Amino acid sequence: MVSSYLQLIENRYGEMLDEEGQEFFAYATEGAQRMRRMVKSLLRITEITTDTRPLEPVDANTVLKDALSDLELKIQDTNAEITANELPTVQADPQQLTRVFQNLISNALKYSGDDPPRIHVDATRTGDVWRFSVQDEGIGIKPRNTAKIFNVFHQLHGREEGAQGIGIGLAICEEIVDRHGGRMWVESDPGEGSTFFFTMPAPDDEGEEG
Numbered sequence: 001m002v003s004s005y006l007q008l009i010e011n012r013y014g015e016m017l018d019e020e021g022q023e024f025f026a027y028a029t030e031g032a033q034r035m036r037r038m039v040k041s042l043l044r045i046t047e048i049t050t051d052t053r054p055l056e057p058v059d060a061n062t063v064l065k066d067a068l069s070d071l072e073l074k075i076q077d078t079n080a081e082i083t084a085n086e087l088p089t090v091q092a093d094p095q096q097l098t099r100v101f102q103n104l105i106s107n108a109l110k111y112s113g114d115d116p117p118r119i120h121v122d123a124t125r126t127g128d129v130w131r132f133s134v135q136d137e138g139i140g141i142k143p144r145n146t147a148k149i150f151n152v153f154h155q156l157h158g159r160e161e162g163a164q165g166i167g168i169g170l171a172i173c174e175e176i177v178d179r180h181g182g183r184m185w186v187e188s189d190p191g192e193g194s195t196f197f198f199t200m201p202a203p204d205d206e207g208e209e210g
C-alpha cells in the first residue's frame with residue numbers, strides 16, 4: 001500500500017517536486033521496496049520453521065546442479081570457476097537444500113573481491129552426518145563477525161563491496177539446516193576467503209562408509 005500510494009503521488013504530483021524533493025522521494029520509494037522484501041523474507045523464514053514435509057533421500061549432486069543452473073547468469077557474468085567433488089545422498093528436503101547451496105554460492109560470487117570467483121563444494125562423512133563445505137577465495141570475514149552474519153538483516157559489507165541483498169540469506173540457510181537437525185558455521189581468513197560448513201543427516205538405511 002505504501003509503495004502503491006508513493007507511485008500514485010509520483011505519477012500525479014512528481015513534476016511539482018524540485019530536485020531535492022525528487023531525491024527524497026526516491027529514498028522513500030526505495031525504502032518501501034526494501035521493507036516489502038524484508039517482510040517477504042521473514043515470512044519465508046516462518047514457512048521454513050513450520051514446514052512439515054518429510055525429509056527424503058536426496059542426491060546432493062543433483063541439488064547442486066539445480067542451484068547452479070539458477071545462478072547461471074551470475075556465474076557467467078563473474079567468470080566464476082566452480083568445482084565440486086562427488087557429493088553424497090542425504091536425508092533432506094530437496095527444495096530447501098537447493099536454497100542453501102544457492103544462497104551460499106550466490107554469496108561466494110558476490111563477496112569475491114577483484115578476481116573472478118573460485119568456489120569449491122565438498123562433503124565429508126563424520127559419524128552419522130555429512131559435513132558439506134562451500135569454499136571461496138573472496139574478501140573473507142573478520143573473526144568477530146563470523147557468528148553475527150547468521151543473524152537476520154545483519155550485513156557487514158556495503159553495496160560498493162557487492163552487497164545487493166538485505167542480510168537474510170544466511171539466516172534462511174541456518175534455519176533450514178536447523179530444521180534438518182544440522183549445524184552451520186563459517187571459518188574465514190580475511191582477505192583470503194571463507195568456507196561455510198553445514199551438516200545434514202545421512203539417510204537412515206546408509207551404513208558407515210569406510
Ligand code: ADP
Pocket residue numbers: 103107108111136138139140141149154155156157163164165166167168169170171194
Ligand atoms: P546478504 O548477502 O543479503 O547481505 P546474507 O545473510 O547472505 O545477506 O549475508 C550476510 C552478510 O555476511 C553479507 O552482507 C556479507 O557481509 C557477509 N557474507 C556472506 N557470505 C560471505 C562470503 N562468502 N564472503 C564474505 N562475506 C560474506
